[in-house]
Amino acid sequence: MSDRLPVVIAGAGPTGLMCALALRKQGIPVVLFEAEPALTHDLRAGSFHPPTLEMMAPYGITDKMHETGLKVQRWQIRNRPGDLIAEFNLDLLKDVTPYPYRLHLEQHRLTPIQLEILRRDPDVEINFGHTLKGFAQDADGVTVTFGTSGTDRTIKASWLIGADGGRSAVRKGLDVEFEGFTWPELFVVVSTPYDFAQHGFALNCYIADPVEWGALFKVPDDGPPGLWRLAYPVNPDESDEVLLAPERVEAALQRLVPTGKPYDIRYKSTYRVHQRVAASFRSGRVLLAGDAGHLNNPLGGFGLNSGIHDAINLSDKLARHWHGEPEDLLDLYSRQRRSATIEQVQAMSIRNKQTMEERDPAVQRTRLEELVAIANDPAKARQHLLNTSMISGLKRANEVK
Template sequence: MSKKPVVIAGGGPVGLVTALALARQGIEVVLLEAESQIPQDLRAGTFHPPTVEMLDRLGLGNAMLEQGIKVPEWQIRDRRTGVVAQFDLGLLADVTPHPFRLHCEQHKLSRIAADVLVSMPNVKLLFGHRCTGFVQDAEGVTVKVQSENGEDEIRASWLVGTDGAHSVVRKGMNVEFDGFTWPERFLVFATPYDLREQGFTGNAYVADPDEWCAIFIQPHKGPPGIWRIAFPTKPEMSEEEILSDAFVQSRIQGFLAPDREYEIAYRSVYRVHQRVASDFRDGRVLIAGDAAHINNPLGGMGLNSGIHDGVNLAEKLTVVFEGASQDLLDRYVRQRRLTNIEYVQAITIRNKRLLEERDPAVRKEHLDELRQTAADPARARAYLLNSSMIASIARAREIQ
């Protein structure tokens, strides 16, 4: 086995899980994270059944289950008429030991994984260290690093970029980041008001041609948790206007009861993209997670697909370290890029278009189809295999 480590640029959950998957196999890993510590903000927080299984195999599952909320049922609603369809992941209990969505903030996974990694002798976690570029040759990669101590270089056997949508690693590769940006931005805010009092399951998507929304519960200082709600906003609105108390209150008041003020614990606004890198590999440099693909959050697939990338890549890098051909890494690219296009991109785009459909006839047709799907156990099962990402994992295994 090479003595040169694998360097991972980006210490978010995907980078940390990738590092752990490699380190569990005895591979030396250096992880670079530009921030001085793990961010505590409310970002992605939905883990699908196959992702929980992967975390189980890495020894992280129990801690995640202890800190998260199990959400076995989720709804699609029409804003005017109420529940259209309710799906129960219990239908998949024969194919997964975790027939639920696990809601848990991503920073908790990051902390759990980091706590394991710091105890491993073959891992270096370097917070406050930013990858600024690289130069590769046939034998390895020289990674350029910036920290408060100045510039440095690390010699690596492989470089893995998990450094997000603005990835320095991807930009240094000979690849494009193809796709598009949605015109509207998303307002996301959190409230401790318990939406279960209004009949909501822990996860719900509400269709409306003018103002759809997505809702999910997150753990927060004990029961009943905190509820995150995502709304679209008009492209011409300023960020200041979107984040104002008046606008945020008007969104939730229009959605729930207009005659009260709601506590708002968190708010943010961000642009949403659908993009996939033209390749996930350039020689000894690879990318995973948001560095490789980004999508809208409707369906909770972005973080999950990134973790699936990291585990898949670690499996193949381990075999390459043991002497297998480097061509095996091209299979990683084929498996993860194609399934991202076929499942993650396709499903998240379809989810958004379903929620915002304006044509009454098309809207009725789509909602009626969902009603029929939820009422038929066989069709509901097939639907859940896709939405839970179990089908995408199975599809990836088929790709040679």
């Protein structure tokens, strides 16, 4: 009767919350544990692709996100002086999705929506301030230990889902290889309310440059005027104090659009970027989802989206097993989502970064000319948008047997 024990989820980020919502929708008992005392509120992802919006719609999440999110129909590739190189319009996809745009909304505005909907369910147990410390599997389930303030709590689960982020204690506890590499450079992320749209910038732009490529996108913040967020690479040998010094950050923004007066800078931080995928997303009764299973650079906005895709795929298969189908469905989850991650997310995010940062001017010119040719041909542009919006990769991965 182990399957009547609850499913325990470690991590109340967007992936863990989505797993909880999707499992509860299928009547499965869920207990959710989150290490932090409340939802985290740091500067992270903020761009949602059409399939992700479609997946979250049945839960009422997508409608709620539209109340404050920014619809971004066009995205651009520019160079460092800021000149437009190519523009893509998601309107070309309006026959394949009800959401032919990217929706920009900060990750920390998504998770409260998910939590609020989850809390309406009286049968779901949500525990903040509980850090997963260890677990042990046997034939019946998984015994999981969480540390709370001062004491430990042990719970027996039918399945354990590790949705506990890039440093996942669940993944480490499984001793699963986290295959891939870490980029040598650090990324700086800065935010400003300065309106780049007045210079023709779309709300999402990638900036190609051999020295200082960048990614610029607008998020809603607390409401108009919103914030523009710029990410760019920096030397990892320098300290955060130096990299985030006001004059350094100011100079980076002035190199993008010289304004002749100081930018109003609201947030700034550095972070390290990895390209890694766990060797398996399943080991016995323990499953990995979201950043716990895979990490990628932010060019393309795939990280958070693929965590939601994991949650939906996993919950569907776990529910089917719960209701009587064979357990090897969970291996299929691992195969399908690893395939989507490796062939789509890793491949595209690495290629995007390499195109933006290419140091050989001739090679970069060729790559950018290819993108211009794609943008100028509606059939090719449509295929490019199906790929970059995660639609075709998701379809291919879901066909994996």
